[in-house]
Amino acid sequence: xxxxxxxxxxxxxxxxxxxxxxxxxxxxxxxxxxxxxxxxxxxxxxxxxxxxxxxxxxxxxxxxxxxxxxxxxxxxxxxxxxxxxxxxxxxxxxxxxxxxxxxxxxxxxxxxxxxxxxxxxxxxxxxxxxxxxxxxxxxxxxxxxxxxxxxxxxxxxxxxxxxxxxxxxxxxxxxxxxxxxxxxxxxxxxxxxxxxxxxxxxxxxxxxxxxxxxxxxxxxxxxxxxxxxxxxxxxxxxxxxxxxxxxxxxxxxxxxxxxxxxxxxxxxxxxxxxxxxxxxxxxxxxxxxxxxxxxxxxxxxxxxxxxxxxxxxxxxxxxxxxxxxxxxxxxxxxxxxxxxxxxxxxxxxxxxxxxxxxxxxxxxxxxxxxxxxxxxxxxxxxxxxxxxxxxxxxxxxxxxxxxxxxxxxxxxxxxxxxxxxxxxxxxxxxxxxxxxx
Amino acid sequence: xxxxxxxxxxxxxxxxxxxxxxxxxxxxxxxxxxxxxxxxxxxxxxxxxxxxxxxxxxxxxxxxxxxxxxxxxxxxxxxxxxxxxxxxxxxxxxxxxxxxxxxxxxxxxxxxxxxxxxxxxxxxxxxxxxxxxxxxxxxxxxxxxxxxxxxxxxxxxxxxxxxxxxxxxxxxxxxxxxxxxxxxxxxxxxxxxxxxxxxxxxxxxxxxxxxxxxxxxxxxxxxxxxxxxxxxxxxxxxxxxxxxxxxxxxxxxxxxxxxxxxxxxxxxxxxxxxxxxxxxxxxxxxxxxxxxxxxxxxxxxxxxxxxxxxxxxxxxxxxxxxxxxxxxxxxxxxxxxxxxxxxxxxxxxxxxxxxxxxxxxxxxxxxxxxxxxxxxxxxxxxxxxxxxxxxxxxxxxxxxxxxxxxxxxxxxxxxxxxxxxxxxxxxxxxxxxx
Numbered sequence: 001x002x003x004x005x006x007x008x009x010x011x012x013x014x015x016x017x018x019x020x021x022x023x024x025x026x027x028x029x030x031x032x033x034x035x036x037x038x039x040x041x042x043x044x045x046x047x048x049x050x051x052x053x054x055x056x057x058x059x060x061x062x063x064x065x066x067x068x069x070x071x072x073x074x075x076x077x078x079x080x081x082x083x084x085x086x087x088x089x090x091x092x093x094x095x096x097x098x099x100x101x102x103x104x105x106x107x108x109x110x111x112x113x114x115x116x117x118x119x120x121x122x123x124x125x126x127x128x129x130x131x132x133x134x135x136x137x138x139x140x141x142x143x144x145x146x147x148x149x150x151x152x153x154x155x156x157x158x159x160x161x162x163x164x165x166x167x168x169x170x171x172x173x174x175x176x177x178x179x180x181x182x183x184x185x186x187x188x189x190x191x192x193x194x195x196x197x198x199x200x201x202x203x204x205x206x207x208x209x210x211x212x213x214x215x216x217x218x219x220x221x222x223x224x225x226x227x228x229x230x231x232x233x234x235x236x237x238x239x240x241x242x243x244x245x246x247x248x249x250x251x252x253x254x255x256x257x258x259x260x261x262x263x264x265x266x267x268x269x270x271x272x273x274x275x276x277x278x279x280x281x282x283x284x285x286x287x288x289x290x291x292x293x294x295x296x297x298x299x300x301x302x303x304x305x306x307x308x309x310x311x312x313x314x315x316x317x318x319x320x321x322x323x324x325x326x327x328x329x330x331x332x333x334x335x336x337x338x339x340x341x342x343x344x345x346x347x348x349x350x351x352x353x354x355x356x357x358x359x360x361x362x363x364x365x366x367x368x369x370x371x372x373x374x375x376x377x378x379x380x381x382x383x384x385x386x387x388x389x390x391x392x393x394x395x396x397x398x399x400x401x402x403x404x405x406x407x408x409x410x411x412x413x414x415x416x417x418x419x420x421x422x423x424x425x426x427x428x429x430x431x432x433x434x435x436x437x
Numbered sequence: 438x439x440x441x442x443x444x445x446x447x448x449x450x451x452x453x454x455x456x457x458x459x460x461x462x463x464x465x466x467x468x469x470x471x472x473x474x475x476x477x478x479x480x481x482x483x484x485x486x487x488x489x490x491x492x493x494x495x496x497x498x499x500x501x502x503x504x505x506x507x508x509x510x511x512x513x514x515x516x517x518x519x520x521x522x523x524x525x526x527x528x529x530x531x532x533x534x535x536x537x538x539x540x541x542x543x544x545x546x547x548x549x550x551x552x553x554x555x556x557x558x559x560x561x562x563x564x565x566x567x568x569x570x571x572x573x574x575x576x577x578x579x580x581x582x583x584x585x586x587x588x589x590x591x592x593x594x595x596x597x598x599x600x601x602x603x604x605x606x607x608x609x610x611x612x613x614x615x616x617x618x619x620x621x622x623x624x625x626x627x628x629x630x631x632x633x634x635x636x637x638x639x640x641x642x643x644x645x646x647x648x649x650x651x652x653x654x655x656x657x658x659x660x661x662x663x664x665x666x667x668x669x670x671x672x673x674x675x676x677x678x679x680x681x682x683x684x685x686x687x688x689x690x691x692x693x694x695x696x697x698x699x700x701x702x703x704x705x706x707x708x709x710x711x712x713x714x715x716x717x718x719x720x721x722x723x724x725x726x727x728x729x730x731x732x733x734x735x736x737x738x739x740x741x742x743x744x745x746x747x748x749x750x751x752x753x754x755x756x757x758x759x760x761x762x763x764x765x766x767x768x769x770x771x772x773x774x775x776x777x778x779x780x781x782x783x784x785x786x787x788x789x790x791x792x793x794x795x796x797x798x799x800x801x802x803x804x805x806x807x808x809x810x811x812x813x814x815x816x817x818x819x820x821x822x823x824x825x826x827x828x829x830x831x832x833x834x835x836x837x838x839x840x841x842x843x844x845x846x847x848x849x850x851x852x853x854x855x856x857x858x859x860x861x862x863x864x865x866x867x868x869x870x871x
């Protein structure tokens with residue numbers, strides 16, 4: 001049996017928990033992400049489990065390539081395989097959700113109509129799952145909670161009305177049940193189980209893929225070391241020596257992605273960090289928001305809630321604005337009032353949003369200035385780096401204040417901290433080996 | 438400047454003595470109205486303790502009362518009361534804490550009532566807020582206010598005309614007023630005796646502060662330092678008590694140096710000195726022990742600090758001088774850390790980082806104090822550039838507990854110490870030719 005050693009970095013953030021799995025040569029084998037929750041151990045286990053699944057999926061692709069199977073057909077086949085795999089995962093979680101809903105319904109002694117509604121909703125969701133994972137299908141989120149939640153609530157309204165069950169009771173059941181599903185590391189199933197089912201689901205004859213799946217299933221993935229970082233790092237199930245500050249991890253992670261980087265800006269859920277690094281990715285100075293978390297990612301979350309939009313819809317909507325409303329306060333607590341006030345003045349939603357994005361970035365600019373400015377090559381990380389409007393505002397403000405700069409944003413930027421942590425794990429191991437030698 | 442934070446550790450003789458001195462002083466203050474003794478409210482930077490004592494006038498230091506209230510967990514209510522009276526959230530929290538205490542019966546740190554002032558002696562050194570503070574107190578008390586204007590060291594030096602300006606004020610305004618409230622004539626011989634004792638204690642204080650150049654440092658020059666500066670910054674400079682306190686303290690520190698011991702922290706004696714840092718800015722008083730613990734848990738020792746120079750800079754050689762009593766008082770006032778311009782502050786901090794072989798430099802920026810905070814980021818950059826050692830920045834407040842966010846500060850401090858580690862490791866690697 002082949003043995004593949006890996007090193008793990010876990011970034012336990014305020015909103016999401018990220019895991020990155022690295023191979024010996026510093027290549028990323030897999031990444032995983034999940035909602036952070038009160039049980040940190042579970043969040044870590046789920047994110048790592050996801051990263052290992054992704055690592056195996058990537059191994060399947062590289063195995064095929066090594067055997068000379070490449071090209072568009074193979075890519076499409078792999079994409080279909082992965083979708084089927086995801087569908088299996090979804091269905092496994094859905095089945096667990098159904099069990100939990102029934103258990104909760106029983107415990108709470110709800111009306112028969114509620115039992116019947118649950119009994120109708122879950123099978124229907126299972127039936128629809130195929131459509132959710134067809135090529136080209138748009139999914140609002142990759143998190144089971146969001147995917148299943150929005151469909152469940154829609155069906156609860158519909159089916160509940162038919163059967164005379166209270167929507168509030170059905171929604172309440174979901175809130176309880178989804179926590180149980182999320183806190184179970186079993187619900188998501190194993191690679192083995194889903195991999196084989198996905199193969200069956202493909203139909204037709206694919207001996208080369210089948211062989212690759214078998215090869216990868218036989219690989220023994222062995223964890224060598226792990227390093228934790230992020231807001232919840234003190235509660236990670238790691239020894240103290242294996243915990244690193246997220247500032248150092250973001251610096252090192254960003255440097256690994258873009259070696260020319262000398263300045264890093266990270267806007268996460270509840271903090272903003274401006275970091276300067278040297279040519280080795282070592283942090284030379286940093287600044288963080290301290291007394292106030294105004295203008296962090298969570299602020300956008302509130303705004304999205306207030307507008308009844310998904311977080312990912314904010315940037316594109318703001319992008320439609322032809323002018324920006326000037327907004328000074330980025331206080332999260334006042335976000336709702338600020339927004340309603342502007343709307344009542346007759347300002348357009350997209351223009352208010354464009355102004356809000358600029359205001360957030362302005363706060364980050366002040367931290368950047370405090371940390372030592374923006375050097376030639378700059379990397380933007382964190383959840384907010386996924387927001388197109390925030391990125392646009394950042395480009396404008398950097399150019400206005402510092403002139404032309406190289407601005408890097410990786411599509412995997414949300415994993416920067418976890419990547420840095422994994423690199424620390426690897427460095428630590430090499431150091432120990434070096435010392436032993 | 439504080440007397441009750443180290444409760445769980447065995448106390449040194451010097452600490453016991455300091456506690457006794459403070460208790461006696463507050464009991465004298467409590468008896469002052471009955472005994473007909475005059476007292477003056479005044480500030481730490483540029484205080485004229487020897488001059489006051491030479492008239493038997495007792496000093497009261499509102500800043501110290503405020504920080505004591507912070508350490509005793511009273512400041513939240515005092516500040517709340519002052520805000521209720523109309524002082525905004527942005528006002529210096531020392532001021533609000535003092536006003537709140539005053540409005541709550543003016544009970545001092547030892548539980549005894551403080552006397553009303555016979556004089557508000559505004560030795561105005563490096564802080565504009567002092568002016569407003571005493572303006573407010575002036576409305577509360579029926580007593581004269583004397584303002585000693587201390588010129589700022591804008592060009593980084595003290596000139597003869599600046600000195601003369603202060604001496605003239607001492608001679609023509611301060612001394613006549615003290616004669617009036619005390620009913621005693623100015624006695625320069627008595628003042629000279631006191632100044633001689635000041636210089637003696639100052640020698641020992643400088644030894645203690647400079648002992649941190651040893652490795653390991655036998656003291657923490659910030660968290661421990663605030664205790665060491667207590668007597669000399671407040672009511673005791675020029676007294677025999679202070680001479681004896683510093684002699685005792687010095688002997689204790691000499692002993693620690695001889696034994697190669699590290700500093701005593703709230704958690705006991707520090708076993709391993711992992712980081713040596715220089716700190717700029719006042720400490721936070723409401724979470725003083727917790728803040729200190731964040732350093733000591735990481736094995737971080739503060740080897741030099743600017744805060745321990747706010748009531749007088751002595752390690753540059755300045756001493757109170759009986760041969761030129763009023764002139765040396767003037768020089769003292771103008772030489773306090775808060776009266777130095779930014780380039781002088783940078784020079785001092787750079788010298789500390791180098792002379793004390795520090796691994797880095799850290800600023801605690803307090804919300805309350807613009808005199809301290811303005812320019813600190815420039816200082817940070819300058820010290821980093823000139824020493825090549827990493828700077829760190831945390832934010833809190835003096836005595837408003839609402840502005841101490843423990844998890845944020847801890848997060849930053851941990852990141853900062855890990856940054857030093859990472860730099861060291863890199864340094865070792867390049868040393869090995871990597």
